[in-house]
Amino acid sequence: MNIETVNELIQSLESAGDLSIREQKFLKLAKAFKQLAAENLTMNHLLTDISDNHVEYFSEGEGCMFAGVPLDYVSEINMYVSRDVNAENPFPATDRIVAGIKADGVEEFVSNTVHKIFDESGAVSALAYLSLANSHVKQLREWADK
Known part of the structure; x- marks a missing residue:
């Protein structure tokens, strides 16, 4: 799918009026794709300028x-x-993707650590640590979902 097809899809969906939930998701995805493509172009220009x-x-x-x-x-x-x-x-779209990936990593850490807490002493301080990690995941998810 090229950028022209994405632009046509966005225009078609935006002019359609009331969109179904599925169509709204396609519109959101198409806009994110378009923004990411623009960011990749910007990055390419930055790197070209640097190398030149x-x-x-x-x-x-x-x-x-x-x-x-x-x-x-x-x-x-x-x-x-x-x-x-x-x-x-x-690069805001790229940053949102990276924030989502980071949140996945922290979430995985939390799920893997929960099982170890009950096998070791000092569970209270470990639970406080997990609470902080979960709070951090929520912040990253909020940024990733923008």
Whole structure:
């Protein structure tokens, strides 16, 4: 499915009026797909700009040759990336996906740890720890569902 097909799907669903729950889910998914595609394009432009704005060098020694980036360019690239990314987050859809993945990991940790609590002493402090972990999962899920 290409971006034109997604745009047509979004336009068709938005002009349809009252949508079924299934159609609403398709519309939400199509919009997320479109945003993710735009973010991938932005990331590609950032990486292209970075690679176009530094000079690689070759070094020979000890019987081998390698390419790298001089240290002054590394700091320049770091400054360039942090300036662009920190100014306005160009990757909110990607961040939501990552937040969901992180929440899955914490959730799995909690479910695996619950069984161990009752086998060990100090269950009270462990339960407090699990409560904090669950609270963190909820926060990540809220961000992932935006």
